[in-house]
Amino acid sequence: MPWLVLLASAVLEAVWASALxxxxxxxxxxxxxxxxxxxxxxxxxxxxxxxxxPIGTAYAVWxxxxxxxxxxxxxxxxxxxxxxxxxxxxxGIVGAVIGLKLVGHTGAEAATEEAPRR
Numbered sequence: 001m002p003w004l005v006l007l008a009s010a011v012l013e014a015v016w017a018s019a020l021x022x023x024x025x026x027x028x029x030x031x032x033x034x035x036x037x038x039x040x041x042x043x044x045x046x047x048x049x050x051x052x053x054p055i056g057t058a059y060a061v062w063x064x065x066x067x068x069x070x071x072x073x074x075x076x077x078x079x080x081x082x083x084x085x086x087x088x089x090x091x092g093i094v095g096a097v098i099g100l101k102l103v104g105h106t107g108a109e110a111a112t113e114e115a116p117r118r
Contacts (some may be wrong), residue, residue: 002049002052004047006045006061006062011054012039013063015034016035016038018074019031019032019034021074041093060100061097061101065097068092104105
């Protein structure tokens, strides 16, 4: 469940970043409100996820997925030029995030289980 919350929070990161761009420096009401709500929910989700997922892994996943989705959204809707190279680099970010999920958390769990409790 923490991983699903983290992924939802990463999606919300892309939402708030896109809303911030659309808000014209927070001067437009609706995008500014979307920015504030999505930003708050995104942070709350990240805070919840790091109760279980190590902060380094969680933050890398949160920022990586959020950044990749933000760029993909901007390219899709013409706010940023489309580039095959960008798509390949974004795929690399997503691949690295998947790798962190597969290896990063397992190692942390093992270290936590082996560490003596105080």
